Amino acid sequence: MDVMPSRWPWLAVLAAVVLALVVHGQADSALPFWAGMPVWVLMFIALQAGLTLAAAWIARR
Amino acid sequence: MSTTLISACLALVVYLLALLWLGAQSLGGQTNSADSYFLADRRLRAGVLFFTLIATNFSAFFFLGFAGAGYRIGIAYYPMMAFGTGLAALSFGSLGCRVRKLSADHGLITPSELIGHLLPGEGLRLLVLAVMVLFTLPYLALQPLGAGYLLESLTGGAVPFGVGAILLTVVIVLYVVGGGMRAVARTDVLQGVLMFSLMLMAFMAVAKGVGGVEMANRTLFVQRPELFSAAGLGNFFTPRMMASYLLLWPLCLPMFPQMLMRFFAAGDDRSLKQSMVLYPVVAGVLFICPVMIGMWGHLAFPDLVGRASDQIMPLMLARYSPEWLTGIVMVGALAAFMSTLDSQLLALSSMLTRDLYGRYWRPQASLAEQVRVGQLVVIALAVAGLAIALRPPEAILSLATHAFSGLALLFPMLVGAVYGLRWSVVGAMLSVIGGEAVLLGFATGVIPEAFQWGCLPLIPALVVACTVLGVDQLIARWPSSGLRA
Numbered sequence: 001m002d003v004m005p006s007r008w009p010w011l012a013v014l015a016a017v018v019l020a021l022v023v024h025g026q027a028d029s030a031l032p033f034w035a036g037m038p039v040w041v042l043m044f045i046a047l048q049a050g051l052t053l054a055a056a057w058i059a060r061r
Numbered sequence: 062m063s064t065t066l067i068s069a070c071l072a073l074v075v076y077l078l079a080l081l082w083l084g085a086q087s088l089g090g091q092t093n094s095a096d097s098y099f100l101a102d103r104r105l106r107a108g109v110l111f112f113t114l115i116a117t118n119f120s121a122f123f124f125l126g127f128a129g130a131g132y133r134i135g136i137a138y139y140p141m142m143a144f145g146t147g148l149a150a151l152s153f154g155s156l157g158c159r160v161r162k163l164s165a166d167h168g169l170i171t172p173s174e175l176i177g178h179l180l181p182g183e184g185l186r187l188l189v190l191a192v193m194v195l196f197t198l199p200y201l202a203l204q205p206l207g208a209g210y211l212l213e214s215l216t217g218g219a220v221p222f223g224v225g226a227i228l229l230t231v232v233i234v235l236y237v238v239g240g241g242m243r244a245v246a247r248t249d250v251l252q253g254v255l256m257f258s259l260m261l262m263a264f265m266a267v268a269k270g271v272g273g274v275e276m277a278n279r280t281l282f283v284q285r286p287e288l289f290s291a292a293g294l295g296n297f298f299t300p301r302m303m304a305s306y307l308l309l310w311p312l313c314l315p316m317f318p319q320m321l322m323r324f325f326a327a328g329d330d331r332s333l334k335q336s337m338v339l340y341p342v343v344a345g346v347l348f349i350c351p352v353m354i355g356m357w358g359h360l361a362f363p364d365l366v367g368r369a370s371d372q373i374m375p376l377m378l379a380r381y382s383p384e385w386l387t388g389i390v391m392v393g394a395l396a397a398f399m400s401t402l403d404s405q406l407l408a409l410s411s412m413l414t415r416d417l418y419g420r421y422w423r424p425q426a427s428l429a430e431q432v433r434v435g436q437l438v439v440i441a442l443a444v445a446g447l448a449i450a451l452r453p454p455e456a457i458l459s460l461a462t463h464a465f466s467g468l469a470l471l472f473p474m475l476v477g478a479v480y481g482l483r484w485s486v487v488g489a490m491l492s493v494i495g496g497e498a499v500l501l502g503f504a505t506g507v508i509p510e511a512f513q514w515g516c517l518p519l520i521p522a523l524v525v526a527c528t529v530l531g532v533d534q535l536i537a538r539w540p541s542s543g544l545r546a
Contacts (some may be wrong), residue, residue: 013151017307020144025300027291033282036275038289044140048345051147055341059154059334 009057016050023047065379069215069388076255076392077232080248080399084236087244094428098241098435099170099322099411103161105246106328111336112253113246114153115343116400117319118146119256121207124351124394129371131355135285137293139352141303145310146348147341152315154337157324159479161333164325172321172475173416179478182486188493189471190416193318196468197405199461201442202449204402205230208395209450214375215391226450229395233403234443238436242326245403252396257347259393262386263378264350270381271357278353281360288356305517312469312523315476318412319404402446410438463504466519470496473527488533496526 027040034042096102105113130138160175169175172193177186209226220228236244271277282289292298298306314320327333351374358365358373361380365373374394378387414435419426426434460467474489484492502508503518512521 013148017148020140020307021300021304024140024291024298024303033279036273036278038136040291041136041140041289044144045345048140048143048147048341051144052338052341052345055147055151055154055338058151059338 006061009054009061012054012057013051016047016054020044020047063217064384065388066217066219067388068385069391072389072392073212073215073395076396079251080232080236083247083251084240084244087236087240087247095170095411095415095431095435096168096428097243098432099407099415100326101242101246103165103326104328105242105323105326106332107335109246109250110323110327110332111339113249113404114320114323114336115340116249116253116256116397117323117404118314118317118401119253119397120204120401121211121394121398123256123348124260124397125207125211125371125374127348127351128355128358128374128377129368131352132358132365132370132373133355134293134295134297135288135290136352136356137291137298139349141298141306142310142352143341143344143348145307146314146344148307149310149314150337150340150344152311152337153324153340154330154334156315156476156479157327157333157337158330160321160324161327161330163479170322170325171412171415172318173412175321176475176478180484180486180489182490185486185490186416186420188490189475190412192467192471192493192497193316193412194409196460196464197318197409198442198445199449200464201402201405201409202446202453203461204398204405204450205447206450206453208398208402211391211394211398214372215388215395223451226447229399230402230443230447233399233406234440237403237406237439241432241435242407245407246326248403249400252400255393255396256400257343259390260347260350263374263382263390263393264354266382266386267354267357267377271360274353277357277360281356285359288359299515301515302517305520308523309465309469309517309519312472312519313465316468316471317408319401319408322408322411406439406442406446409442410435413438413442463500466500466517466522467497469519470500470522470526473523473530477530482530482534483537484530484533485537488530488536492526492529492533495529496522499525 023040023043027038032039127138127142163169163178164175167178169178171190173186173190176189177183205226208229209222212220212225212229213222216225236248240247268274268277272280278289285294287294315324324333354377355370355373358370358377362373362376375387375391378390382390414431418434418438419431423430470493474484474492478484478489499508499522500518503510503513503522508521514520
């Protein structure tokens, strides 16, 4: 039985978008580097990975 | 003759011959029907579908424009483009699957046929056709324009701009006319592989040349810290602007006719969903390469101003990569130009043939006649694109800059209809016309910029378009709804 509503992966996408805007909005307050990249950009790369997972979730349904 | 020029000419000749060979391979197996010519018999699957989606979408702007934007704006350009493109790809496995089923079940070939099937009304069909042609044609004309200039600079002026634009367009016309969507999809695979591999090679060569990613970024941060800020140089990406762009990409990408028609041509849902999952990965990995090369340009060429910064990719390659690689990488940029242009030609050809010639001029035209007319329209469009490219009118260039927003305004009406919302034809038309009118108002200065609320003009235009649709639904659900015939 399908217990997961089909809108859940889309809510994950929405959460990723909100997080992206928050990360972008807060990025100027501090600009630490890690491995030669600003941490806020690395956070975006992590969000991109999250978006890919959400896409895979949508694809399974 | 320099090593760069020799490698560029060799790579160019091999590349163009490979395109023609792939086009020739696509001549067999066609059934001389509109489905076969325009949609490759709706059999594009997995790898081919993925590459044709990506090669169609990634124009030469990915190669040259991203690097220029990296130079002018900084690293903030990367997350906006990569995340926005990842969001846009979600439409492949959701909207794409619905559109594929609808088009396959009812034999639909063009976007106008799709909307005509969902909301029967001649006016709406023609409006969708007009908006798509109006905003795609100038964008189409920019491709030979850019390709001609690139070929001229690639060959050190040996191939003048006009000759280059004509040569590349002729090659495209030969394989598009001969093989239709089948040839376009096959060449997209080659062009996509070239784009990926050459961009990665360019990045590695330049990164090595500037002393590695970490050292280059730390040096640059000391000199120009604002290049690493979230808002970018000149405070370009304010939070509102960022939010606008994250909305723009998902709305406009599936409304490009050449992208929408790839949903029609998909062989199955599984292939569309695989492309949806792979797309954000590829965008995330590839987009950072040209943006960082552009940023590093400040280390070697700190004084580029305005559009001169769009030359930063060849400048950096000439400075930091082996000579033989510079020429070959620029062939990758040509591949990006051509893979977008061929898809636009085929998409517009199918729309003009089916939605105008077949519907109004000769409804009795056989499928074979439609294919012949489609081939002639490809040639006519290519000639028109070249004519515009050789002497581009200012109005055309201005229209091209609004192409993305103009097409995005179709999204609420068209996607709502695909998902079962039954707009009235008048409501649907008013939504599109209202949104485009607002966009035009901002472009001409009739509507003051203050009404953009710090966002892209698309946002207020979208508010108008969605409000019209909302009112349309309210009227439809009004209890004593004798209001609508």
